[in-house]
Amino acid sequence: MIPKNAKMVFKGKIFEVWQWEQQMFDGSTEIFERLKRPNTAEIITLVGDKIMIQEQEQPGKPPFTSLPGGRCDKGENPLSAAKRELLEETGYTSSDWELLLEQNPVGKIEWTVYTYIARNCKKVQSPSLDSGERIETKLINFDEFLALADDPTFRSAELICTLLRAQANTKLKEKLRKNLFK
Amino acid sequence: MIPKNAKMVFKGKIFEVWQWEQQMFDGSTEIFERLKRPNTAEIITLVGDKIMIQEQEQPGKPPFTSLPGGRCDKGENPLSAAKRELLEETGYTSSDWELLLEQNPVGKIEWTVYTYIARNCKKVQSPSLDSGERIETKLINFDEFLALADDPTFRSAELICTLLRAQANTKLKEKLRKNLFK
Numbered sequence: 001m002i003p004k005n006a007k008m009v010f011k012g013k014i015f016e017v018w019q020w021e022q023q024m025f026d027g028s029t030e031i032f033e034r035l036k037r038p039n040t041a042e043i044i045t046l047v048g049d050k051i052m053i054q055e056q057e058q059p060g061k062p063p064f065t066s067l068p069g070g071r072c073d074k075g076e077n078p079l080s081a082a083k084r085e086l087l088e089e090t091g092y093t094s095s096d097w098e099l100l101l102e103q104n105p106v107g108k109i110e111w112t113v114y115t116y117i118a119r120n121c122k123k124v125q126s127p128s129l130d131s132g133e134r135i136e137t138k139l140i141n142f143d144e145f146l147a148l149a150d151d152p153t154f155r156s157a158e159l160i161c162t163l164l165r166a167q168a169n170t171k172l173k174e175k176l177r178k179n180l181f182k
Numbered sequence: 183m184i185p186k187n188a189k190m191v192f193k194g195k196i197f198e199v200w201q202w203e204q205q206m207f208d209g210s211t212e213i214f215e216r217l218k219r220p221n222t223a224e225i226i227t228l229v230g231d232k233i234m235i236q237e238q239e240q241p242g243k244p245p246f247t248s249l250p251g252g253r254c255d256k257g258e259n260p261l262s263a264a265k266r267e268l269l270e271e272t273g274y275t276s277s278d279w280e281l282l283l284e285q286n287p288v289g290k291i292e293w294t295v296y297t298y299i300a301r302n303c304k305k306v307q308s309p310s311l312d313s314g315e316r317i318e319t320k321l322i323n324f325d326e327f328l329a330l331a332d333d334p335t336f337r338s339a340e341l342i343c344t345l346l347r348a349q350a351n352t353k354l355k356e357k358l359r360k361n362l363f364k
Binding site: 012015023024025031033060106107109131132155157164169 | 192197201289349
């Protein structure tokens with residue numbers, strides 16, 4: 001999406017700003033701008049027939065509901081990031097991973113959100129949270145999971161459409177249920 | 183969302199990058215980063231009992247479906263921007279405007295998307311497109327409007343949830359229909 005002739009004009013802590021000369025329909029040119037940021041991975045964490053979600057606080061923000069997950073480190077592939085974040089944030093691991101969604105939430109930002117299913121998760125250690133995380137986990141059932149689409153603090157704009165489509169359509173709902181719990 | 187002690191560290195064509203020292207839960211500090219960008223306005227354009235949408239092309243992008251709309255100019259309020267964009271892109275005006283949605287699509291970006299209803303729109307001039315726009319308009323009915331949620335090229339992530347909720351729930355559907363057409 002950012003063309004090859006683009007140049008990075010600023011590199012921040014999270015975001016890079018890229019610009020290029022874009023030819024317009026009338027032959028004139030304008031400076032176009034897009035951003036890059038690290039990709040993120042989030043995990044639908046299945047524990048038995050339940051789904052583990054987080055009630056989370058971060059400095060300077062109101063509390064929110066989320067799935068386990070976080071940013072990919074430099075050079076880290078999204079599945080490795082998902083496994084690392086799940087272990088760090090919850091202490092759980094899984095040997096049965098599947099990619100459910102791969103989405104680009106914002107047109108002007110080169111940023112992919114990977115949503116994984118981690119089945120049959122087992123606790124192997126205590127969570128190791130960093131100084132910017134306060135997380136409590138909670139187990140919910142499939143119908144409560146679909147209802148997350150109606151929780152205004154739920155932090156996964158990417159997943160919300162999938163949950164709403166499942167609410168709207170019984171076939172999609174049963175397909176999602178089967179996809180998760182096999 | 184960007185605190186008062188934040189400083190702008192870069193100003194691009196569209197995006198500004200802001201940083202500040204954030205105190206963490208353990209008393210340590212880290213540099214936090216957020217962006218600002220101009221707010222945008224989009225318009226549900228009612229022409230009789232139909233809704234006007236756009237088939238649009240912009241340089242360097244695949245064609246997409248959208249509502250009329252665009253960025254607020256510096257100092258311009260969103261309703262003025264909506265009226266200006268509707269006139270420029272379609273040649274239509276309305277004397278019956280209502281704000282339907284006000285949303286912040288991305289956590290790390292200070293950016294509000296305003297979705298307006300413009301009722302009983304009338305054509306008063308030809309569209310005046312800029313060199314970065316190729317737009318054809320199309321009139322659709324309410325059910326086709328709801329189905330836009332299933333068009334992968336539809337460029338309004340903000341509206342899609344509202345459309346999906348209306349698909350999922352007959353009461354919400356009739357409420358939205360009434361909201362649009364009174």
